[in-house]
Amino acid sequence: MSTRSTSPEKWALCVVRCCLHLPQLFSTCVAFSLVTDMGIGKGAIGNWSLCLWGFCFTVTLITSITELCKVQSCFPFFWNNFPVTYACYAALVCLSVSIIYSVTYIQFLPYGPHRDRAIAATAFSCIASVLYATEVACTWNGYKIMNTTCYVLTMPGLLKVLETFMAGVIFAFLSNTSLYLHQPALEWCVAVYSICFILAAVTTLLNLVEWEHRLPVKAVITMLSVLLYISALVLWPLYQFNEEFGGQPQRSSDWDCRDELTYDMCTWDQRLAVAILTAINLLAYVADLGYWARQVSVGTEDQPRDS
Known part of the structure; x- marks a missing residue:
């Protein structure tokens, strides 16, 4: 890997990521909470969606703590590659959950509190997908400025x-x-x-x-x-x-x-x-x-x- 970057550039990218991680955590947490609150009415698709939202929330939280504590060197994978790779997958995961959950589940729900919660959870999942995609775009732009190579990009x-x-x-x-x-x-x-x-x-x-x-x-x-x-x-x-x-x-x-x-x-x-x-x-x-x-x-x- 070739890097010709200054400390302020790295710090700016880290700040941007952290600013995006907060709404990502909020969106996935809200989507998870809304579907969990549906109880037995969430169905098998709801359980599958819960697992994916919970996974995205957990990995985003771990990534945020790792970057804030500056312990990236403790991980076996090269840290310049891992966060953006995860962000790519998270954007796709949240987008697919939003589509599958709405097409295969929400449209069959009767009007009422459960349907409203499901629609709100889908909306927050879409927001999370946009936020993860934004992180990928920002990282891509930041790596270009710093002349840093990354396989995923x-x-x-x-x-x-x-x-x-x-x-x-x-x-x-x-x-x-x-x-x-x-x-x-x-x-x-x-x-x-x-x-x-x-x-x-x-x-x-x-x-x-x-x-x-x-x-x-x-x-x-x-x-x-x-x-x-x-x-x-x-x-x-x-x-x-x-x-x-x-x-x-x-x-x-x-x-x-x-x-x-x-x-x-x-x-x-x-x-x-x-x-x-x-x-x-x-x-x-x-x-x-x-x-x-x-x-x-x-x-x-x-x-x-x-x-």
Whole structure:
């Protein structure tokens, strides 16, 4: 890492982060408290949202205390990378919770106190997402001023964040094992999601600790992930929505979706969600592969030179 920054510049960035951490803590805490106050009326989606808001609040609090106490050196990861990486994930997490919670839960709630609390919690979750995104933008600008390199604030770094995040959302839907068990083709899709997630996560972690590796390794890993995701994009919809392979082409054919009193996503909706997320993540991997292909063609990739 190369840094040519002065102490005032570092201090200014730290102050900006701390000023953003306070409203982030407030927003996630309020969203968590509002849904918790709903009691048994919060539903399974509410419990899932509570876990994510609580996680964001906890990590933001730990990050704030670490920076205020100036004990960053006690952590194994390079601190210039960790806060902005977490902020990227937190922005995506809060945004996804806001969307999923409103689409799959709030719209089915009857008018009343529970619905009002759920709407307010979603609003604060959206605010938290904007605040985390603002922290990423401020850090990006600050690092440019200080001439500080950061893997996450590069095109491949941002794509890796998106790839691992989308895989995490897919895993949340796959917690319903009835979607794929006893069907080898669908179990293969789950294996694809797991393998690609591990490869992307390991690549991200190695780059966060500034482990240098050559371009062919990155290109091969990305190419492998693209091929695996193509197979999943073909097999998952084929075996989930084609009657010839035991799928259900119509939403009305799923008995879970006929129950209008339930506040949770029915099985058919979960199948569709995984298919859409698979397509989105495949596009991210294709963009990642395109980036590395361009790096090869123009020869701009920095590689260790033999002396």
